[in-house]
Amino acid sequence: MLEIGFVGLGNMGLPMAKNLVAAGHHVTGFDRVETAVAELVDAGGKGAVDVVDAVCNAEIVVTMLPAGRHVEEVYLGENGIVGALHDGCLLIDSSTIDVATARRVSDAATQKGFAMVDAPVSGGVGGAMAGTLTFMVGGADEAFARARPVLEVMGKNIFHAGASGNGQVAKICNNMLLGISMIGTCEAFLLGEKLGLDAQTFFDISSTASGQCWSMTSYCPAPGPVPASPANNDYQAGFTAAMMLKDLVLSQEAAQTATCETPMGARATALYQQMAEAGSDGLDFSGIMRMLRGTF
16 A cells, blocks of 8 residues: 555545545645544544645655645745655646646656656546546656556546646646536526526427537536536535636636637636626536526
């Protein structure tokens, strides 16, 4: 079994770390929220007092952090991960961050002799708890091969997207598409409703026709057709609008850097920003249905 240091025990990181413990690995975790560390200990893991304590004996380090600045500080800052590791340690960052920071941190780690992959996830808290996440992984072939058995404990679908940073590229492109398709799905249901077509009838038709998409068939934003969707639980979040906005902003920053026109991505970003400004970004991202309906 592996010695794993895990930094970042939030809504996603904690269940991921618990799954590693359940698989028999020795997991030492750190988070600034002490109750999260205590919950990992209750699950059979070990608590750490700081980042260095979490990773100093690790063969593999996994991080799940909020943003690029946190990743850079935790890995490269004073008392950071890279300075505390022993030779041969593999680094796995599952945060969703900007591509430039992912590549910069990976390059710095590689120069110090450590293998690193960026491995952002899709699947939300439910997928983290169930161990069914999708991992989009950027990094060298050898590093990916070493990371894969660990990722398979926490996820169901593991994809190698190519070189360092490409995991982040895949994640932000995927979520830009998701944000766009969710808004389009909401608009279609609302227009149908205004014209006298009930949601279930439209769902029955479009879910088997050319308009079908994941936002409709698996996560329908209209109450009724998909019982498990947040629309049937007052839009309580599986994936918050705030997190969608974060990923859309990253997509637009990347588009600007790449001089790539993404007009629908830009419009989706603006609409989710409007939702945030209305104070409703704690709702599920499908809750943008309420804003488009005018019921905020």
